[in-house]
Amino acid sequence: MATRLGLQKWYPDALKQFTMYTVFDLLIKYIQEGRITLDPSRHPQLATYHDPCNYGRKSEMIFGHGYYEEPRWILNQCSANWVDMFPNRAAQFCCGAGGGAWLTPYEQERLAYGRKKVDQLKATGASLVVVSCHTCYDQFYKALRLTYGMENLQVKYLWAMVAEAIVMDQ
Amino acid sequence: MKTATINQDVTDRLEIGDVTACYTCATCSGRCPATGIDGFDPRKLVRMAVLGMKDELVEARWPWICTMCGRCEYACPMDVKIGSLVRNIRSLRDRDKVPGTLHKGVEAALKTGNNFSIPKDDFIFVMNDVAEEFAEEEGLPDFEIPLDKTGANILCTVHGKLPFGQTDDLKWWWKIFYAAGESWTVPSDNWEGVNWALYTGDDAAMRTMVGRIVENMERLEAKSLLLPE
Numbered sequence: 001m002a003t004r005l006g007l008q009k010w011y012p013d014a015l016k017q018f019t020m021y022t023v024f025d026l027l028i029k030y031i032q033e034g035r036i037t038l039d040p041s042r043h044p045q046l047a048t049y050h051d052p053c054n055y056g057r058k059s060e061m062i063f064g065h066g067y068y069e070e071p072r073w074i075l076n077q078c079s080a081n082w083v084d085m086f087p088n089r090a091a092q093f094c095c096g097a098g099g100g101a102w103l104t105p106y107e108q109e110r111l112a113y114g115r116k117k118v119d120q121l122k123a124t125g126a127s128l129v130v131v132s133c134h135t136c137y138d139q140f141y142k143a144l145r146l147t148y149g150m151e152n153l154q155v156k157y158l159w160a161m162v163a164e165a166i167v168m169d170q
Numbered sequence: 171m172k173t174a175t176i177n178q179d180v181t182d183r184l185e186i187g188d189v190t191a192c193y194t195c196a197t198c199s200g201r202c203p204a205t206g207i208d209g210f211d212p213r214k215l216v217r218m219a220v221l222g223m224k225d226e227l228v229e230a231r232w233p234w235i236c237t238m239c240g241r242c243e244y245a246c247p248m249d250v251k252i253g254s255l256v257r258n259i260r261s262l263r264d265r266d267k268v269p270g271t272l273h274k275g276v277e278a279a280l281k282t283g284n285n286f287s288i289p290k291d292d293f294i295f296v297m298n299d300v301a302e303e304f305a306e307e308e309g310l311p312d313f314e315i316p317l318d319k320t321g322a323n324i325l326c327t328v329h330g331k332l333p334f335g336q337t338d339d340l341k342w343w344w345k346i347f348y349a350a351g352e353s354w355t356v357p358s359d360n361w362e363g364v365n366w367a368l369y370t371g372d373d374a375a376m377r378t379m380v381g382r383i384v385e386n387m388e389r390l391e392a393k394s395l396l397l398p399e
Contacts, residue, residue, distance in 0.1 A: 001368065002364075002365030002367065002368035002376055002379075002380070003327070003363070003365060003380055003383060003395075003397055003398065004397055005368070006365070006376055006377060006379070006380030006381075007380055007383075007384070010377050010380060010381070011380065011381065011384050014384040014387065014388075017387070017388075018387055018392065018393060018394050018395055019393065019394035019395070020394065020395050020397060021324070021394055021395070021396050021397065022397050023396070023397070026324075026396055027346070030346065030350045030352075035349070035350040035351060035352075036346065036349045036350050053237070053238075053239040053240060053241075057239070057240050057241065057244055058238075058239075058240045058253075060244075061240055061243065061244060090244060091241075093203045093239075093241070094203060094237045094239035094241065096203070096204075096237065097237065098237035098238065098239055099236065099237035099238035099239065099256075099369055100234075100237075100270075100272050100366060100368075100369030100370065101234065101235065101236075101237045103270045103271045103272045103275065103366070103369075104234050104235075104269040104270035104272065105269055105270050106231065106234065106235055106269070106270075109204075109207050109208055109231075109235045110235075112207050113203055113204050113207060113235070113237070116203045117203070134329050134331065134364070134398075138331075157339070157342060159342045159343055159346060160339070160342045162342075162346060163341075163342040163343075163345040163346050166345060166346070166349045168349060
């Protein structure tokens with residue numbers, strides 16, 4: 001988000017020189033153009049999707065478009081078995097580590113913050129949470145999973161879901 | 171009047187409109203997942219700003235426990251820019267008092283081009299080493315990391331934590347690019363894709379780092395940029 005914001009604010013001319021893709025736009029392009037083929041049966045376990053603040057709500061507030069439907073469309077292409085948490089999209093809860101909080105020493109506060117997210121996650125019954133933000137990944141995998149008795153929870157990047165579902169034509 | 175002056179100062183610096191528009195309805199407090207942690211509550215934070223309690227805000231832990239997730243601001247009926255307020259408060263901290271590794275990372279990025287101070291030679295070594303491993307695992311003997319390739323379709327930045335210690339997670343996008351037959355490149359200088367200055371409220375540093383990405387785009391004549399994350 002910093003890069004996108006900075007380009008728009010300080011380098012508007014550069015933005016006219018090149019195209020800018022979010023991970024979602026590029027993955028959708030590859031799938032729709034048939035450049036990659038995905039097999040959704042590769043991910044049979046019940047999954048859920050965590051909306052990242054930056055590409056979701058904050059993107060909507062700052063750039064006028066929140067990436068809510070794009071990741072869900074992509075997830076549909078590589079998983080046949082996933083459910084949303086509630087609330088989701090613009091009303092989602094932050095994982096608790098965003099905005100640089102992951103890098104502060106306030107660990108107890110960060111874990112307490114994530115509790116709402118954990119309750120949401122547990123309510124889905126999913127054994128896999130799909131993320132599209134590196135900080136969310138760390139908070140789920142390295143912190144919330146171990147703190148809240150979810151040792152068996154799998155955490156995967158959306159692009160890892162895609163990469164694992166690719167059918168290579170040899 | 172002191173309150174009015176400081177409030178004006180906060181307003182000017184933030185470009186947030188008028189925090190005094192807050193009518194203390196507490197929608198923000200109800201929306202915030204951090205309400206109650208360390209006594210935090212966004213409404214209190216806004217109220218402190220309205221009252222001109224700038225020093226107290228700058229010294230408080232609250233602005234760093236808040237993740238600037240925007241859940242409060244999204245629902246504020248008076249359109250108070252609470253996220254921007256938090257970022258501005260953070261920006262007013264002495265840089266050596268910014269908690270944790272945030273500012274250290276910004277300093278490292280300005281000096282070395284990445285948040286973890288990974289030297290260029292080490293970066294190139296790690297990328298090639300992991301690429302070799304990847305090629306073997308996937309049975310793709312022709313796979314190579316296109317470092318500093320000119321005229322590629324896509325230029326990618328890299329999340330510093332991946333070459334620093336989570337190298338397996340570099341491979342997902344490599345596999346996708348390979349399968350899609352994409353022409354892509356990674357710069358070997360200033361490759362960092364994550365800009366912690368967004369979080370420390372440091373616009374000058376943020377601008378420098380974004381500018382380096384633009385320089386890389388121009389230097390390598392790349393047609394498009396894949397945003398990190």
